[in-house]
Structures are given as C-alpha cells and as structure tokens.
Amino acid sequence: MHPALSVIFFTTATGAGYGFLALLGIFGASGLLPSDRWMGLSGLIVALGLITTGLLSSTFHLGHPERAWRAFTQWRSSWLSREGVASVLTYIPALLLGVGWVVFQDVSGFWAVMGVLAAVLSWLTVACTAMIYRSLRPIHQWHNDFTVPSYIVLSLMSGAVLMSALTKLFSIDNGYIQGLTVITLAIGWALKSAYWNFNKKSKGLPTVNSAIGVDAGRVNVLEAPHTSDNYLLKEMGFKVARKHAERLRLLSHVMGFALPLLFSLIALFTTGATAVIASVLAWALCSLGILVERWLFFAEAKHSVTLYYGEQTV
Amino acid sequence: MTSLPPETQKKLGLVIDLDTCVGCHACATNCKEWNTGGHSAPLTDVNPYSRDPDGVWFNRIHSFEIDRGANGVGMTVNFPRSCLHCEKAACVTVCPTGASYKRAEDGIVLVNDEKCIGCKLCSWACPYGAREFDVTKGVMKKCTLCIDRIYNENLDEIDRQPACVITCPVGARHFGDLGDPGSEVSKLVVARHGRDLMPEMGYKPTNKYLPPRPRKLDPALLGAPLELKPRKTKKGEKILAWVDNLLSR
Secondary structure (H helix, E strand, O other): OOOOHHHHHHHHHHHHHHHHHHHHHHHHHOOOOOOOHHHHHHHHHHHHHHHHHHHHHHOOOOOOHHHHHHHHOOOOOOHHHHHHHHHHHHHHHHHHHHHHHHHOOOOOOHHHHHHHHHHHHHHHHHHHHHHHHHOOOOEOOOOOOOHHHHHHHHHHHHHHHHHHHHHHHOOOOOHHHHHHHHHHHHHHHHHHHHHHHHHHHOOOOOEHHHHHOOOOOEEEEEEOOOOOOOHHHHHHOOOOOHHHHHHHHHHHHHHHHHHHHHHHHHHHHOOHHHHHHHHHHHHHHHHHHHHHHHHHHHHOOOEHHHHHHOOOEO | OOOOOOOOOOOEEEEEEOOOOOOOOHHHHHHHHHHOOOOOOOOOEEOOOOOOOEEOOOEEEEEEEEEOOOOOOOEEEEEEEEOOOOOOOHHHHOOOOOOEEEOOOOOOEEEOOOOOOOOOHHHHHOOOOOOEEEOOOOEEEOOOOOHHHHOOOOOOHHHOOOHHHHHOOOOOEEEEEOOOOOOHHHHHHHHOOOEOOOHHHOOOOOOEEEOOOOOOOOHHHHOOOOOOOOOOOOHHHHHHHHHHHHHOO
16 A cells, blocks of 8 residues: 555644543543643643644545535544544543643642543544554455554554653652553554554455456456556555665564654663663654554555456465 | 445445456556546646656556466456445544545545545545545545536436446446446346455445456357368469469569
C-alpha cells in the first residue's frame, strides 16, 4: 500500500495525542499529577494540539475536504465514520477537564470523571482507527489480530514517553509514570516484533489462481491491461525493496524501542538534568522510530489486487 | 445508507466466458466510450497523449499465460476485470459518508459523486481493484453496470444491455439476473461451472466467470484423420503442369 505521508502523520500524531490525553485524564483524576494550572494547560495543549493537527492532516488526502463533515453520518457500518464520531466526542470531556484543571485548578470530583471519560473515549478512538485497517480483508498484513492491540499499545506507549518527558520538565519524579513508560515500551517492542515475525511467515488466503478462477497451473502475466501505472498500481501496488525494509525495520527497532527503553530506564533511576535529558531523548527518538514503524506498516502491506499484476500470493 | 440491503429483488450481473474471450479490449473501449458520457461521467484521462498516460476505466483486460508443467498444456487466458457487484460488498459498508450504496431492487453497487469525499477507503476494501479514483474530480468511480443503458427506454429493447456486453465480438460477455435460477445467465453458469473470484474473501460476487474448457489434444477427439496421405496426381494434370512450367519461363 502507498505510504501516504498525511495518513502516517495522522496515525502517529493522533496515536501519541490520544495516548497522552488518556494518561493525563487518568493520572490527573487519580491525583498523581499536580492540579497546578500550568501543568494542566501545557498537558492539554500538547495532547489536543497533536490530536487536532493529526485529524486535520488526515483531511489533506481527501478528494473533497470540504465535504469531510459527511464522514460523521455512517457510524452504523463504517469504522472510519465511527472514528470520526469518537474523535469529536473526545473533545467534550477533554475540554471540560481543561476547564477544571486550568480555570479552577481542581482535578477532583466532576472534573476527575471528565478525565476518566476523556481516557475511555481516547482509547475508543484509537481502537476505531485500528479497526479501519483490521477490517480490510484484501490486506492480510492488516486483517489480523495484531493490528488493534498494536495500535492501542503504541498509542499508550507514545503517550507515556511524552508524559514522562513533560513531567520531568516540570521536575516531577513519579515512579508510576516512569514505570509505565518502561513497561509500555517493552510490551510495544514485543508486540511489534511478534507482528513483524508474523508478516514474514504468514500469507493471505487468495492466490493468483483463485483471483482469476483457474485452479491448476502457474499463472504468469503475459500482458498488462495498460502501458503505464494506473491508480490501482500507484495506490495499492506500492513495493518496498526488501533491503530497504530490513534497514528501516532495524532503525525502528533501535530508535522506536531499544534506545527509548534505555533512556527511560535511565530517567527512572535518576533525577534532575540527567533525567530530563534522558526522558526528552527517549521521546524524540521514539517519535521518529514510530514514524518509521508506521511507514513500514503501510509500505509492507500487500493488497490482493496485486495478484492481477504479477504477484502469486499476498 | 452504507449498510447493505439484507436481500435484493434481482441480482443483475455479468457472466464472462474465459474460454472464448480473445482479449481484444473492445469491451473496455466501448465501456469508456459510453460511460464518459453516462452516470459517472466523465471518465477522465490524465496525460492521454504524452508519457505515462493515466485515467479512469471501469474495465481492464489482463492477459495471463498458464504453465501446466511438462505434461500439461500451457494456455493463454484473457481476463476482463470489472466490478462484480458483490452481495457482501465491503466497499459499501466502509464508506463513511453514505456515497456508496447497493440498490435493493437490482443489487447494483453505485457511488453518489455528490456525497463522495474521496477518502479512497472503498478502493482499499475491494479485493478486485474495481474502484478507481478520479484525480481531477476528487471522487471515486466504478462500473455502474450501465444503469443508464439497461433501463433506458429511449433505446431499442435489444440495446438495453451494458456497453461491454453488446460490443463483445465473440459473445464472451452475458448480462442478466443471476438471482433467477431460470435466467439464461444462471443456466449458463450451471452448464459451464461458473465461478466466483477469490471466494475465500467472502464477498459473494454476483458476476461469474466461466473457466476455460479443457483443451482437446487427441486428434481422434476432434474427429480429425490420424495421418494425412498425399493425393495421387492424375495423368492429365502432369501435362497441364508441364505447360504451366513452359509458359512460366
């Protein structure tokens, strides 16, 4: 599948934003974060900033962005529509949490309920995003049981990395926040490694034989229907060279998971400037690593239409 | 509404004979000709007369060669690919705007180009590559089963068929109601063991493909003589041949 930059940015930015918002809501409500105005304001600006720019960037690849409002109507059948509805609903408790935190400097009672509600809706939104991909049967690399857990864990992970960098900048040393960062990085790494291993071994059910309805024999392309790439090949026929994919995967292992895990462990056991630098480095590296991971998620996905253009299996 | 109708009154669709299709692209050409002025018009082209021409087509004709190993017989299969108007059309259910829909009366899958936001998700959801994005109009386009021909009372009744069917020079394309077991197309599917494409995907396509018939390799099965003997020349013919030879000098 064509790795469109707007969609890569959308899934990574909203993933981090919703993961961060959820932790802000939960940690805020449980009193692990100070109810200080500036903590709440900077946290919500970062979370809603990431979410809003991500959502806006997702409209850039639309043929008719001015009609984007129509995408809220078909929540009964479409995961894309459900995601749209959930993403907008999340703003309500998130902004109310902001009113309590920033205006009244209070994150208890009603405001705490809003924090928890914002977290639940954030997770729902990320799950809907994942289900858009999970539900697409023609793409075996997405239509499997890794997609939804990966999206949720990676969202929580990139939110936790961001949260630990922000709290360290506010000179808050909280073992729960740092611990969660380390744990989510470890789970995220294990999950993504298992997914990449699954991709290497597993293939989708359709073959070129079932695609053309002729059972026996090896099928080769004699003549393509057109002389240059068409929409199908540009959108669904994207191919990444195996050499590049392996290098990028290594980059994703190192930048997205290994180094952030190392720096998060350093931040867990240190304080002051060392902890700040370590946690900010962990966040920066992890963000870049996850962008590479998301690029691979699209670039390595094979659509069954490529069976008509020379692939034997997908 | 992008929920699918539980049942459709008719299942209008195509039956495509892979045994007789010669891969001439006439169906694709006439499809383009009719539909560039029809329901989803225009079928735009980008750079049609320069390098890397691109454009929207509802029908694409692939040619494959099938190698059946040393003991089998290889063959060429020409394969027209267009929308199969599936019963479980995921291209419809993934649509976030309601622009894609499947008609309850005849099962035809259509796009309302005034509601389409061009998110392309329906093209991702189609295993067969039946939907193509029109970059100039910003909307998705697909085969309409020539809805503006088959119900068009301005045309003679014999012409109320999809453009691809009416133009096929070898009669490899058939149009009809596949929901009616007594229809000509349904009988053809039974007689020739018509097939679904990628049945494992579970989309339940309406269109059926008739696989190539097995090739007859034994001359006896074809009713041909087992060996050919040269015909004996008559006496008179020899003289005529000598005269012909003389005059030809």
